[in-house]
Amino acid sequence: ETGVTQTPRHLVMGMTNKKSLKCEQHLGHNAMYWYKQSAKKPLELMFVYNFKEQTENNSVPSRFSPECPNSSHLFLHLHTLQPEDSALYLCASSRGLAGSSGANVLTFGAGSRLTVL
Amino acid sequence: EDKVVQSPLSLVVHEGDTVTLNCSYEVTNFRSLLWYKQEKKAPTFLFMLTSSGIEKKSGRLSSILDKKELSSILNITATQTGDSAIYLCAVADSGAGSYQLTFGKGTKLSVIP
Numbered sequence A: 001e002t003g004v005t006q007t008p009r010h011l012v013m014g015m016t017n018k019k020s021l022k023c024e025q026h027l028g029h030n031a032m033y034w035y036k037q038s039a040k041k042p043l044e045l046m047f048v049y050n051f052k053e054q055t056e057n058n059s060v061p062s063r064f065s066p067e068c069p070n071s072s073h074l075f076l077h078l079h080t081l082q083p084e085d086s087a088l089y090l091c092a093s094s095r096g097l098a099g100s101s102g103a104n105v106l107t108f109g110a111g112s113r114l115t116v117l
Numbered sequence B: 001e002d003k004v005v006q007s008p009l010s011l012v013v014h015e016g017d018t019v020t021l022n023c024s025y026e027v028t029n030f031r032s033l034l035w036y037k038q039e040k041k042a043p044t045f046l047f048m049l050t051s052s053g054i055e056k057k058s059g060r061l062s063s064i065l066d067k068k069e070l071s072s073i074l075n076i077t078a079t080q081t082g083d084s085a086i087y088l089c090a091v092a093d094s095g096a097g098s099y100q101l102t103f104g105k106g107t108k109l110s111v112i113p
Helices: none
Strands: A004-007 A010-013 A018-025 A031-037 A044-050 A053-057 A064-070 A073-079 A087-094 A112-116 B003-007 B010-014 B019-026 B030-038 B044-049 B055-058 B061-066 B071-076 B085-093 B100-103 B107-112
Touching (some): A018 A031, A031 A073, A044 A064, A044 A073, B010 B019, B019 B085, B019 B107, B030 B071, B044 B055, B044 B071, B071 B085
Parallel strands (some): A010 A112
Antiparallel strands (some): A031 A087, A064 A073, B003 B019, B019 B071, B030 B085, B055 B061, B085 B100, B085 B107
8 A cells, every 4th residue: 555545446438438537645745646557658647736736737638637626636537538548547646746856756556447448 | 858768678587587677868957767666556666866876775676877878777686576567767857847757668577486
């Protein structure tokens, strides 16, 4: 248990469905992230929130909509996804922004495996 | 655009062998390099290397940063089946006030008895 909890662990959805991924961290961190991990590709940063404010949106399609109501919770709302969106979605948190100092190392959740039919 | 390349992409060794995993990078403003181990679940942090800390060691694992060659290696000695995982390398770029991590594709290590 890393202190970052993601639900659901597995999700199968049709292209017309609306679903949400949830992430909760119990580490007292201030920054939270969504990453996408596809087969044979590097981890792709999707969104970054620092103190609940979005600081990065890496050209992610609007069918992915993040929400960060507080520093402990992060959601990824999914709507009209495509089969190529099937991947492992990893949530992570850090005390400050990643890589800025030795204290700001990413802690990852176990991921939500998404399959879009 | 920042770039991180890991090699080899996959590796199969026998228990007891020593392995060396490579990571090379091209970033605008290097801040730090991180190694993670990913089994079936969450990537877990191994080491962070910076200009002021270019060598780290923990048990059978060690890592060195070569800033001149823009690369890092991760060594695992006396490998065990529990070392089987994907090893991820990431580099932090502090350019433009933004701290982003760029990840490589990972090296999949399989340790067979």
